[in-house]
Amino acid sequence: MTVELRQLRYFAAVAEHLSFSRAAKHLNLAQQSLSQQIRALERGLGVRLFDRDTRGTRLTAAGQAFLPEARAVLARCDTAVLVARRAGRGETGHLNVAFLTSTANYMLPPVVRAMRERFPDLELTTYDVPIDELVAGLRTGRFDAAFSRPPLVPDVATRVLAVEPVCAVLPAGHPLAGRDVIHLSDLGTENWVLTPRDSWPPWHAKYDRDFAAAGFTPRVVQRAAGVPNLLGLVAAGVGVTRLARSARSIRRTGVVFVPLADDHAETVVAWMHSHEGPVLRNLLDVTATLTGTANLTSEG
Amino acid sequence: MTVELRQLRYFAAVAEHLSFSRAAKHLNLAQQSLSQQIRALERGLGVRLFDRDTRGTRLTAAGQAFLPEARAVLARCDTAVLVARRAGRGETGHLNVAFLTSTANYMLPPVVRAMRERFPDLELTTYDVPIDELVAGLRTGRFDAAFSRPPLVPDVATRVLAVEPVCAVLPAGHPLAGRDVIHLSDLGTENWVLTPRDSWPPWHAKYDRDFAAAGFTPRVVQRAAGVPNLLGLVAAGVGVTRLARSARSIRRTGVVFVPLADDHAETVVAWMHSHEGPVLRNLLDVTATLTGTANLTSEG
DNA sequence: AGCGGTTACAGTCTGAGCCTGTGACCGTTG
DNA sequence: CAACGGTCACAGGCTCAGACTGTAACCGCT
Numbered sequence: 267m268t269v270e271l272r273q274l275r276y277f278a279a280v281a282e283h284l285s286f287s288r289a290a291k292h293l294n295l296a297q298q299s300l301s302q303q304i305r306a307l308e309r310g311l312g313v314r315l316f317d318r319d320t321r322g323t324r325l326t327a328a329g330q331a332f333l334p335e336a337r338a339v340l341a342r343c344d345t346a347v348l349v350a351r352r353a354g355r356g357e358t359g360h361l362n363v364a365f366l367t368s369t370a371n372y373m374l375p376p377v378v379r380a381m382r383e384r385f386p387d388l389e390l391t392t393y394d395v396p397i398d399e400l401v402a403g404l405r406t407g408r409f410d411a412a413f414s415r416p417p418l419v420p421d422v423a424t425r426v427l428a429v430e431p432v433c434a435v436l437p438a439g440h441p442l443a444g445r446d447v448i449h450l451s452d453l454g455t456e457n458w459v460l461t462p463r464d465s466w467p468p469w470h471a472k473y474d475r476d477f478a479a480a481g482f483t484p485r486v487v488q489r490a491a492g493v494p495n496l497l498g499l500v501a502a503g504v505g506v507t508r509l510a511r512s513a514r515s516i517r518r519t520g521v522v523f524v525p526l527a528d529d530h531a532e533t534v535v536a537w538m539h540s541h542e543g544p545v546l547r548n549l550l551d552v553t554a555t556l557t558g559t560a561n562l563t564s565e566g
Numbered sequence: 567m568t569v570e571l572r573q574l575r576y577f578a579a580v581a582e583h584l585s586f587s588r589a590a591k592h593l594n595l596a597q598q599s600l601s602q603q604i605r606a607l608e609r610g611l612g613v614r615l616f617d618r619d620t621r622g623t624r625l626t627a628a629g630q631a632f633l634p635e636a637r638a639v640l641a642r643c644d645t646a647v648l649v650a651r652r653a654g655r656g657e658t659g660h661l662n663v664a665f666l667t668s669t670a671n672y673m674l675p676p677v678v679r680a681m682r683e684r685f686p687d688l689e690l691t692t693y694d695v696p697i698d699e700l701v702a703g704l705r706t707g708r709f710d711a712a713f714s715r716p717p718l719v720p721d722v723a724t725r726v727l728a729v730e731p732v733c734a735v736l737p738a739g740h741p742l743a744g745r746d747v748i749h750l751s752d753l754g755t756e757n758w759v760l761t762p763r764d765s766w767p768p769w770h771a772k773y774d775r776d777f778a779a780a781g782f783t784p785r786v787v788q789r790a791a792g793v794p795n796l797l798g799l800v801a802a803g804v805g806v807t808r809l810a811r812s813a814r815s816i817r818r819t820g821v822v823f824v825p826l827a828d829d830h831a832e833t834v835v836a837w838m839h840s841h842e843g844p845v846l847r848n849l850l851d852v853t854a855t856l857t858g859t860a861n862l863t864s865e866g
Numbered sequence: 867a868g869c870g871g872t873t874a875c876a877g878t879c880t881g882a883g884c885c886t887g888t889g890a891c892c893g894t895t896g
Numbered sequence: 897c898a899a900c901g902g903t904c905a906c907a908g909g910c911t912c913a914g915a916c917t918g919t920a921a922c923c924g925c926t
Contacts (some may be wrong), residue, residue, distance in 0.1 A: 269647060271568050284874060299915055301874060313654030315854055320923045322874045331653035335646030342642050346635030347569060353631035356611030536645060543627055586904060599884050601905060620892045620903045
């Protein structure tokens with residue numbers, strides 16, 4: 267037979283009280299049962315741990331050597347249980363989180379700050395990626411979660427965190443730059459700069475529907491990947507574009523953001539239902555808390 | 567319910583094989599029993615450790631966190647068992663050993679060397695003490711064992727390790743210095759130097775019997791505690807004395823050792839039966855081995 | 867001698883740990 | 897699409913370990 271933790275607890279109690287009777291009371295056990303368990307432990311080890319007679323109980327030298335060891339085993343097991351329970355609650359472990367480049371500047375700081383405060387022992391790794399890599403990463407499990415615009419694919423779960431106006435982005439000095447709000451149809455005759463069609467087809471499909479509803483097909487004179495590049499082209503007078511208002515913080519010169527009537531952009535947290543675990547649930551809880559207490563898109 | 571080592575072993579096996587069926591075979595257990603035990607562990611912890619379906623078994627994040635902890639507990643327990651067993655065999659622990667001053671020079675080196683070789687993890691402390699302190703130390707438990715002349719008291723157990731001639735110790739140039747052997751009665755008219763009567767009464771009682779059997783009462787002109795002091799007095803011509811031959815190594819000038827007919831001195835290991843333990847038994851075994859392989863009194 | 871305390875032995879009972887049998891599910895094969 | 901072989905989990909049964917109570921043996925105190 268092998269040693270069991272129950273026996274180590276019994277042994278440590280007898281060693282502490284130097285009395286089977288008192289230890290048994292402490293353990294809520296009959297003294298006879300305790301005596302039996304200690305004898306079984308001694309038989310199992312092949313070592314006498316206590317000298318005892320009707321006057322009392324004393325540790326043998328082997329018992330004295332074994333006591334700190336037994337206590338260390340018990341303490342180590344308590345630690346193991348704690349580690350398991352904390353991991354089970356998602357308080358420890360690892361989380362890989364992707365940020366769509368255009369949302370990273372205003373989403374990453376509050377999310378990372380809040381997660382570090384709530385779960386200081388959680389290891390959080392963040393990635394700044396374009397949309398196609400983001401969705402692929404979620405699907406393969408490389409990313410546990412992502413902050414993005416809605417990817418518009420059925421297998422990725424999302425929850426909206428923030429909604430903000432979509433703006434026409436015009437070169438400084440543009441005739442419409444001073445308006446409080448304009449309609450997409452007002453830009454039917456402008457040159458446009460947009461991201462590559464293959465950068466994320468579901469989004470371009472939506473753009474096509476939006477322009478058709480406005481009654482025109484945009485004259486795309488240049489394509490560029492990434493919001494900073496689009497902003498540069500607009501500032502250079504190459505064309506206009508359409509972006510969420512929070513993109514204003516990326517470039518502040520040479521461009522003007524004018525809200526488009528009836529158009530909004532959502533920021534979402536995205537994940538795969540099939541890859542859920544306690545750490546991810548904690549992240550979702552934290553982001554739910556964030557949306558109730560702060561205007562996320564104004565930061566950056 | 568609390569966690570038991572058996573469950574940790576089962577958990578580690580399933581984690582290693584990533585299969586209940588294979589782990590059960592490895593553990594010589596029915597797969598159904600293993601499944602039950604793991605579920606009981608998960609209920610006890612309140613944490614799911616494995617994801618499983620008909621395709622296979624995978625560790626959850628909590629399971630991954632728990633695995634090294636579980637293995638550490640099992641390893642720590644193996645260590646505890648080893649510590650207990652080694653202590654039970656007397657391979658570790660502490661031993662306090664006293665040496666009668668006059669036997670230390672030739673007994674201490676081989677005893678300490680042999681014990682250190684046989685039990686490198688045993689902590690050995692040696693003391694150089696006079697006979698009264700030596701016996702008192704055995705009785706109180708301060709010393710676990712002692713090397714000495716026979717203390718001639720009934721409650722101290724002894725085992726003879728060596729026997730050597732007893733010699734008359736004469737000043738250099740003494741008329742009897744050139745003899746091969748003399749009788750105690752030859753020294754009836756000499757001045758004598760001896761240790762104080764109260765240094766160890768049982769020994770002086772024996773000295774009295776020895777002198778009476780030789781037919782005289784020694785004229786003790788000086789008393790001195792300790793063999794080196796006695797030798798100095800003999801060298802100074804103050805008187806003669808009687809010592810074991812091994813005392814020759816303490817002082818080599820001004821004195822001559824002439825064997826006394828029919829007189830021998832024993833060197834013993836001494837201990838209290840009521841204070842026995844595995845470490846002491848090991849020491850006794852080691853000393854028994856020493857006496858069979860070396861002439862102890864010739865060293866020093 | 868009686869009492870109160872200690873630990874250990876003996877007999878009994880209950881439930882935990884193991885067994886076997888089998889169900890439900892999944893992937894592969896013919 | 898049915899049969900097969902593999903997986904893990906449920907159900908029922910059996911044995912014995914761990915708990916109980918009762919009591920013996922021993923020791924120190926009064």
